[in-house]
Amino acid sequence: MATPDGPTRLAAPGGRSRLASSDGRARVASFAAGVPFRLPRIAVSGVLRPRLLLVCAALAATAFLAFCQGVAMGDVHIPIPDVVRALFGTGDGGTLLIVREFRLPRALTGLLAGFAFGLSGALFQTMTRNPLASPDMIGITQGAGTAVVAGIVLGFGPGDQVLGMAGALVTALLVYALAWRRGTTGYRIVLVGVGLAWMCTSLTDFLIARGGRFEAQAAIGWLVGNLNGRAWSHVEPLAIATAVLVPAALPLGRWTRTLQLGDDVARGLGTPVQYTRFALMIVGVGLVAFGTASAGPLVFVALAAPQIAQRLAGTPWPPPIASGLAGAAAVLSADVVARVIVPGTELPVGVVTGACGAPVLLWLLVRANRAGSGG
Amino acid sequence: MTNDAPLLRAEGLRLGYDGRTVVDGLDLEIPPGRVTVIVGANACGKSTLLRAMARLLAPRGGSVLLDGQVLRSVPTRELARRLGILPQAPVAPEGITVADLVGRGRSPHQTWWRQWSARDERAVSTALEATGMDELADRPVDELSGGQRQRAWIAMAVAQETPLLLLDEPTTYLDLAHQIDVLDLVADLNRREGRTVVMVLHDLNHACRYADHMVAMKGGRVVAEGEPSAIVTEELVEDVFGLRCHVGSDPVSGTPLVIPIGRHHAPATADEPRRG
Numbered sequence: 307m308a309t310p311d312g313p314t315r316l317a318a319p320g321g322r323s324r325l326a327s328s329d330g331r332a333r334v335a336s337f338a339a340g341v342p343f344r345l346p347r348i349a350v351s352g353v354l355r356p357r358l359l360l361v362c363a364a365l366a367a368t369a370f371l372a373f374c375q376g377v378a379m380g381d382v383h384i385p386i387p388d389v390v391r392a393l394f395g396t397g398d399g400g401t402l403l404i405v406r407e408f409r410l411p412r413a414l415t416g417l418l419a420g421f422a423f424g425l426s427g428a429l430f431q432t433m434t435r436n437p438l439a440s441p442d443m444i445g446i447t448q449g450a451g452t453a454v455v456a457g458i459v460l461g462f463g464p465g466d467q468v469l470g471m472a473g474a475l476v477t478a479l480l481v482y483a484l485a486w487r488r489g490t491t492g493y494r495i496v497l498v499g500v501g502l503a504w505m506c507t508s509l510t511d512f513l514i515a516r517g518g519r520f521e522a523q524a525a526i527g528w529l530v531g532n533l534n535g536r537a538w539s540h541v542e543p544l545a546i547a548t549a550v551l552v553p554a555a556l557p558l559g560r561w562t563r564t565l566q567l568g569d570d571v572a573r574g575l576g577t578p579v580q581y582t583r584f585a586l587m588i589v590g591v592g593l594v595a596f597g598t599a600s601a602g603p604l605v606f607v608a609l610a611a612p613q614i615a616q617r618l619a620g621t622p623w624p625p626p627i628a629s630g631l632a633g634a635a636a637v638l639s640a641d642v643v644a645r646v647i648v649p650g651t652e653l654p655v656g657v658v659t660g661a662c663g664a665p666v667l668l669w670l671l672v673r674a675n676r677a678g679s680g681g
Numbered sequence: 682m683t684n685d686a687p688l689l690r691a692e693g694l695r696l697g698y699d700g701r702t703v704v705d706g707l708d709l710e711i712p713p714g715r716v717t718v719i720v721g722a723n724a725c726g727k728s729t730l731l732r733a734m735a736r737l738l739a740p741r742g743g744s745v746l747l748d749g750q751v752l753r754s755v756p757t758r759e760l761a762r763r764l765g766i767l768p769q770a771p772v773a774p775e776g777i778t779v780a781d782l783v784g785r786g787r788s789p790h791q792t793w794w795r796q797w798s799a800r801d802e803r804a805v806s807t808a809l810e811a812t813g814m815d816e817l818a819d820r821p822v823d824e825l826s827g828g829q830r831q832r833a834w835i836a837m838a839v840a841q842e843t844p845l846l847l848l849d850e851p852t853t854y855l856d857l858a859h860q861i862d863v864l865d866l867v868a869d870l871n872r873r874e875g876r877t878v879v880m881v882l883h884d885l886n887h888a889c890r891y892a893d894h895m896v897a898m899k900g901g902r903v904v905a906e907g908e909p910s911a912i913v914t915e916e917l918v919e920d921v922f923g924l925r926c927h928v929g930s931d932p933v934s935g936t937p938l939v940i941p942i943g944r945h946h947a948p949a950t951a952d953e954p955r956r957g
Contacts, residue, residue: 342797342802343797344797344798344799349794349795349798350794350795351795351796351797351798351799351801352794352795352796352797353784353796353797435774557793559793560788560791560793560796563785563788564785564788566774566777567771567773567774567782567785568768568771568772570732570737570766570768570771571767571768571771573736573737574735574737574761574764574765574766574767574768574838575761575785575786575788575789575841576757576758576759576760576761576762576788576789577757577788578757620776621776622773622774622775622776622777622778622781622821623774623777
């Protein structure tokens with residue numbers, strides 16, 4: 307058997323073992339799940355996954371293209387090079403004004419909401435070890451919907467954004483509290499969440515049925531999810547939330563890697579399981595609450611984006627940043643499609659994400675069934 | 682390692698789930714540097730005891746002590762560097778490779794800025810080789826056979842580099858050859874690396890062969906403990922498992938060999954088995 311330190315096992319399958327290193331000396335055979343790197347002087351080390359980095363870059367590029375295309379479209383068409391110039395603050399004043407005041411809020415809402423949904427979905431799916439457990443499946447999005455629809459139909463409240471956020475947070479707390487029995491498990495969170503999702507949906511339907519025609523129309527318009535008519539007031543809270551919550555999510559990554567092995571194994575590996583799960587829940591719910599408040603419930607994004615990112619990157623878990631980028635790319639592309647697919651009319655973006663996301667859900671269900679494990 | 686081998690001890694331990702008390706007033710000391718096997722009928726509390734000794738379950742009364750320190754007061758990460766636990770039938774995420782799984786065993790030794798030190802790499806290589814998994818390092822765990830899968834999990838626990846290793850029924854769902862394979866591996870870990878091992882086993886004959894120290898449990902209490910050849914008798918088996926049997930000598934290992942009698946077969950030897 308080859309010694310781990312010798313240069314003998316360099317031809318191992320899968321390109322695991324690496325000879326070259328920065329200082330040109332032969333390296334120890336590597337069993338890392340990627341390319342290890344080490345900065346010994348400052349005791350920093352880690353494992354890079356080239357494919358994951360590549361996927362992130364590709365998704366970011368896709369999102370950027372869709373972003374520019376989204377900004378370019380409208381009553382006045384702006385050529386893409388002008389869009390890019392305007393994004394960097396140069397170009398003629400008229401274009402700059404249109405881009406800044408009318409086009410950017412919509413595109414930024416799409417970008418941030420998509421990123422928030424994708425990342426949140428990745429956190430939830432990791433936390434529960436269940437690909438079906440995204441915030442739009444376990445009641446959090448539905449809770450936001452119920453609160454907003456109640457506000458519209460009953461004519462009260464501080465506006466869609468605050469209500470959406472409150473609805474999401476209250477539902478999340480309910481899920482967590484009801485799933486709590488000397489700690490929570492991912493499985494209980496999913497079961498309780500699915501139940502609450504249906505209750506919220508029923509309540510929303512009841513409110514719509516009770517409401518007047520105009521209110522019902524407005525409620526349904528919001529429930530579908532729409533990026534039309536976004537203003538900077540939609541972008542700002544979401545931007546602040548993203549700036550706070552995304553960095554908060556990253557240190558949890560190390561613990562989610564063990565949490566994926568199951569609660570007992572994770573605990574045995576020194577993971578504070580309940581603390582990690584609670585922190586993941588807070589961050590995930592926060593992202594979804596702010597995203598939903600700004601863009602409406604764009605169904606299936608939080609469910610599908612992490613799964614797409616995971617398949618592209620070939621990782622055994624939904625990679626958080628890539629999931630966020632996949633969400634952003636999906637929402638921005640869907641918004642472009644929604645504006646061109648029926649000439650002369652503009653569909654709400656939620657219709658497109660829903661139409662594309664439903665097959666993904668079916669595919670996941672079929673796969674989960676075949677593997678015989680849903681969590 | 683034997684000299685500074687860890688000492689794991691339970692004192693007046695009371696354990697239970699919800700309204701049910703499973704273990705009440707249990708005292709136990711795990712001999713350091715040796716293989717201890719806990720046996721007993723289903724629901725006798727042996728897995729519960731193992732979980733409590735690994736702090737997966739909080740005691741309702743009494744305490745578990747690691748080197749004299751109450752387990753509850755040991756910081757989580759430090760505990761994970763001193764004591765490893767492999768729960769029964771763990772499930773790996775779909776598509777995870779053996780190397781990735783085993784690498785996660787290093788997590789109690791890592792920080793968010795130091796995620797793959799030279800020592801991590803060495804520990805993983807060593808664990809993969811010790812378990813014979815180095816050739817399969819790139820394969821997804823869910824494509825392996827049951828025995829290989831269990832070896833991968835044990836490799837993860839080995840990479841954790843804890844002087845104490847707790848295994849809950851590591852041979853469950855394995856065919857006979859793979860059971861022996863896994864148990865030999867565990868014996869190697871004890872003999873070559875001096876790790877203290879505590880495991881729960883179902884098969885009495887395997888327990889007799891591989892245990893330096895055997896703990897027989899019934900109804901949440903320790904009925905007998907000691908070297909298998911000293912404690913395994915027909916009376917003990919009947920008491921603990923409610924099974925009439927003949928105890929002979931294992932022609933291979935010289936350890937006790939438990940031969941169940943059942944209702945359809947009479948013992949070939951003349952004398953009726955003694956009743957406890």
